[in-house]
Amino acid sequence: MGGGRIVAGLLAPHPPHLVYAENPPQNEPKAECGWETLRWGYERLRKQLESIDYDVIVILSPHWQTYVGTHFLGLDNFKSLSVDPIFPNLFRYHYDINIDVELAKMIHDEAESDGLSVRMMENPDFRVDYGTITSCHLTNPKWDKPIVSISSNRSVHYYSVEVMQEMMIKLGEATRKAIWKSGKKAVVISSNSLSHRHFVNESEVPEDMSKEHITNHSQYLWDMKMINMMKNGKTKELIEMMPEFTEQTVAETDGGALTWMLSSLNYPTYPATIHEYGTIIGTGNAIATWDTNDEKRTIQGVSSK
Amino acid sequence: MNGEVVLGLFVPAHPHPLLCPEKSPGWARLREAYEQARMIIEESEAELILVYSTLWTSIIGHQFQGLKEPEWVHVDHDFHYLGSMPYKFLIDTKFADNLANSAKARGLESRVVSYHGFPIDTGTVVALSLLNPDNKLSAGICSSNMYSNRAETIVLGKSANDAIKKSGKKVAVVVVSSLSNRMFTDKIKPHEEKIHSQKDDEWNRKILEFLDDGRLEDVSQLSREIHQQIRVQKVVAFKPMWWLAGVMGQHNNFAGKVHAYESVHGAGCAVVSLIPKLDEVGDKEYDEDDVETYHGDRNVLDTIISEENEEENNDSELSEESSNENEENLEKESFSSSRAPKPVGAYPHARKVGDLLYLSGVGPRQPKSNAIPGGPVKDVTGKNLDYNMKAQTIACIENIKTILEDSGSSLEDVVDVTSFLINMDRDFADYNSIYADYFGEIRPTRTTLEINALPTPIAVEMKVIAKIKN
Ligand SMILES: [Fe+2]
Numbered sequence: 001m002g003g004g005r006i007v008a009g010l011l012a013p014h015p016p017h018l019v020y021a022e023n024p025p026q027n028e029p030k031a032e033c034g035w036e037t038l039r040w041g042y043e044r045l046r047k048q049l050e051s052i053d054y055d056v057i058v059i060l061s062p063h064w065q066t067y068v069g070t071h072f073l074g075l076d077n078f079k080s081l082s083v084d085p086i087f088p089n090l091f092r093y094h095y096d097i098n099i100d101v102e103l104a105k106m107i108h109d110e111a112e113s114d115g116l117s118v119r120m121m122e123n124p125d126f127r128v129d130y131g132t133i134t135s136c137h138l139t140n141p142k143w144d145k146p147i148v149s150i151s152s153n154r155s156v157h158y159y160s161v162e163v164m165q166e167m168m169i170k171l172g173e174a175t176r177k178a179i180w181k182s183g184k185k186a187v188v189i190s191s192n193s194l195s196h197r198h199f200v201n202e203s204e205v206p207e208d209m210s211k212e213h214i215t216n217h218s219q220y221l222w223d224m225k226m227i228n229m230m231k232n233g234k235t236k237e238l239i240e241m242m243p244e245f246t247e248q249t250v251a252e253t254d255g256g257a258l259t260w261m262l263s264s265l266n267y268p269t270y271p272a273t274i275h276e277y278g279t280i281i282g283t284g285n286a287i288a289t290w291d292t293n294d295e296k297r298t299i300q301g302v303s304s305k
Numbered sequence: 306m307n308g309e310v311v312l313g314l315f316v317p318a319h320p321h322p323l324l325c326p327e328k329s330p331g332w333a334r335l336r337e338a339y340e341q342a343r344m345i346i347e348e349s350e351a352e353l354i355l356v357y358s359t360l361w362t363s364i365i366g367h368q369f370q371g372l373k374e375p376e377w378v379h380v381d382h383d384f385h386y387l388g389s390m391p392y393k394f395l396i397d398t399k400f401a402d403n404l405a406n407s408a409k410a411r412g413l414e415s416r417v418v419s420y421h422g423f424p425i426d427t428g429t430v431v432a433l434s435l436l437n438p439d440n441k442l443s444a445g446i447c448s449s450n451m452y453s454n455r456a457e458t459i460v461l462g463k464s465a466n467d468a469i470k471k472s473g474k475k476v477a478v479v480v481v482s483s484l485s486n487r488m489f490t491d492k493i494k495p496h497e498e499k500i501h502s503q504k505d506d507e508w509n510r511k512i513l514e515f516l517d518d519g520r521l522e523d524v525s526q527l528s529r530e531i532h533q534q535i536r537v538q539k540v541v542a543f544k545p546m547w548w549l550a551g552v553m554g555q556h557n558n559f560a561g562k563v564h565a566y567e568s569v570h571g572a573g574c575a576v577v578s579l580i581p582k583l584d585e586v587g588d589k590e591y592d593e594d595d596v597e598t599y600h601g602d603r604n605v606l607d608t609i610i611s612e613e614n615e616e617e618n619n620d621s622e623l624s625e626e627s628s629n630e631n632e633e634n635l636e637k638e639s640f641s642s643s644r645a646p647k648p649v650g651a652y653p654h655a656r657k658v659g660d661l662l663y664l665s666g667v668g669p670r671q672p673k674s675n676a677i678p679g680g681p682v683k684d685v686t687g688k689n690l691d692y693n694m695k696a697q698t699i700a701c702i703e704n705i706k707t708i709l710e711d712s713g714s715s716l717e718d719v720v721d722v723t724s725f726l727i728n729m730d731r732d733f734a735d736y737n738s739i740y741a742d743y744f745g746e747i748r749p750t751r752t753t754l755e756i757n758a759l760p761t762p763i764a765v766e767m768k769v770i771a772k773i774k775n
Contacts, residue, residue, distance in 0.1 A: 066383050068383050068489070068491065068492060068570065069490070069491065069492065071383075071385075081422040083420055083421075083422040085363075086364050087365075088418050088423050092422065117490065117491045119492070121385050121386075123380050125379075125389040126385050127424065151382070157538075158487070200364065200365060201365060201366060201414050
């Protein structure tokens with residue numbers, strides 16, 4: 001086959017608050033309002049995505065945590081109820097998700113031949129993690145595209161951010177190669193916040209926006225530093241900065257999603273579109289798109305193969 | 306009637322003993338040990354089972370399962386290929402409220418969660434499925450807060466004990482956790498199963514030796530060291546023993562038994578039971594401050610590095626103190642008597658300054674056995690007991706006499722006495738009559754005070770100053 005490609009990379013954070021505030025029919029709890037600016041940012045992202053033709057979403061979420069290798073959802077459909085273990089009061093979502101098992105298996109195989117430890121997840125009772133659900137819902141609420149869901153290997157816990165990055169860079173390359181071989185047009189999603197120090201209590205009314213702000217100033221400065229690099233197409237530098245950023249702000253980039261996505265895009269040198277930045281219980285969240293078609297850009301590195 | 310903890314268990318969290326014990330002899334032994342633990346619960350006549358699993362991490366305060374009959378088919382994130390774990394548990398919802406309220410009363414942020422489909426963690430599912438298969442006992446489940454440090458976790462344990470007392474029930478408490486938690490990061494075959502490293506194995510064995518001896522408090526106090534040595538550093542601090550000690554009473558007086566110790570995918574897994582001994586209270590050494598109520602905010606910046614710094618600072622304070630000490634060493638001389646009860650902290654029995662001898666506070670504990678004549682004032686669970694004040698006062702003064710004689714003085718040389726009683730109304734008369742028997746003729750100056758508590762379960766402690774015989 002061949003000829004497949006990544007048509008966009010997204011940074012799509014997954015705090016369940018954003019789904020809660022939107023009151024979609026799938027979610028049991030109901031909200032009055034909340035986090036509007038971030039949700040408007042997601043609206044802009046969806047608008048942009050409407051102009052991009054794609055077949056499949058490939059997503060890595062830090063809330064499917066695996067210690068023994070990287071895992072891939074490996075059955076055609078998963079349907080159940082997802083309850084957030086931290087915010088069960090905000091997120092009890094009835095999901096029905098179609099999986100592109102063929103592409104999942106291709107990425108799995110590619111990663112395996114590159115020396116990564118991998119496994120397909122084929123237990124029908126498995127519950128899809130709420131990070132994947134939230135990011136996919138906010139990106140594509142119609143759920144009309146199948147997804148490939150990749151677990152977050154916790155090498156960061158066992159070793160370091162540096163080792164995590166090495167593995168995620170490899171996984172990104174394997175993802176890129178597999179997508180090319182599949183002939184499909186894919187959107188890749190890094191599902192995570194940036195800085196991740198947060199409040200340790202919740203206000204009486206969760207959507208009370210008078211309580212919402214970044215946890216501390218240094219965290220804000222770090223987020224802006226990272227976002228500026230995204231805006232200026234300096235993704236290689238961003239990857240180099242990642243260990244320090246991740247340690248300093250306990251960033252959710254520790255799960256490897258952002259490194260993996262940037263690697264799969266072969267480190268874009270063009271600017272990302274930043275749709276919005278905002279805080280959720282004190283964490284920093286940016287919504288961004290790397291549109292690989294914009295100005296006829298193609299991802300270099302694989303097509304020559 | 307007050308409820309009480311009748312049994313403590315430490316059990317592993319991995320699903321292997323539940324789902325496929327037949328695949329590895331080690332997993333089968335863990336399964337058998339789980340079965341033994343189940344029978345011990347039955348024998349203990351526990352009415353309720355309270356589970357603390359390190360795999361249920363909470364972030365917003367402490368959470369307690371509050372749904373009456375949570376039911377689901379659980380699948381582990383890593384070991385999904387071993388199969389599904391269908392469950393239906395029976396939660397004591399009143400006890401859940403009680404747990405949350407007791408936690409609040411001690412200054413902790415807490416809430417009850419009762420939602421259908423709430424993800425109960427693998428550790429809790431495994432433990433409750435194997436220890437309480439037919440829901441004969443109702444259960445309580447509490448979370449392990451990601452950021453809570455030692456003080457907060459001990460207070461959480463104590464608040465669980467408050468709730469247990471209030472419930473009026475006999476409770477088996479269960480901690481679900483690994484010892485060393487480093488797993489192999491690649492796939493292994495069941496027959497390749499072993500502890501990840503020799504160092505992990507040696508530490509696990511040391512911890513189990515302590516627990517087999519019933520020394521829970523000693524393991525609790527070693528928790529930071531254990532974390533440093535055999536835990537994956539960036540995964541949260543090793544805290545289950547803080548909680549268990551908090552809920553079971555911070556002491557070493559248990560009948561401990563290790564039922565199995567095996568590896569699961571490289572991690573150290575053990576089944577241990579601890580049954581409180583109700584006779585006497587053993588030695589306690591408070592290296593660290595005890596805490597009753599939580600006042601702090603969780604510091605999410607708390608890292609091992611800052612703890613190390615703290616220790617460094619402490620060290621420098623200590624060395625300053627000892628250099629001052631050196632200057633005055635000529636003037637001072639300290640005494641410890643092998644015939645007197647062992648101090649419960651870093652202090653000598655007596656200290657000489659000029660021709661006066663200052664004694665540390667002395668209680669009635671017996672030098673070798675640590676037994677308390679007249680009986681302890683409360684048992685290990687904190688339940689008040691009846692005790693004989695006269696016997697305690699006699700033992701106390703006899704201990705003072707021994708120390709004085711071993712330090713070159715005598716009861717006759719005592720010039721000043723300060724006495725501390727935990728219950729003036731109940732005990733003053735008995736104390737006063739024994740005091741008169743010993744000191745009536747000697748007539749030192751005296752002050753008697755009532756205080757809240759003493760470090761061991763005793764009713765009286767006395768501190769004296771005496772002349773030294775030339
Ligand atoms: Fe998250």
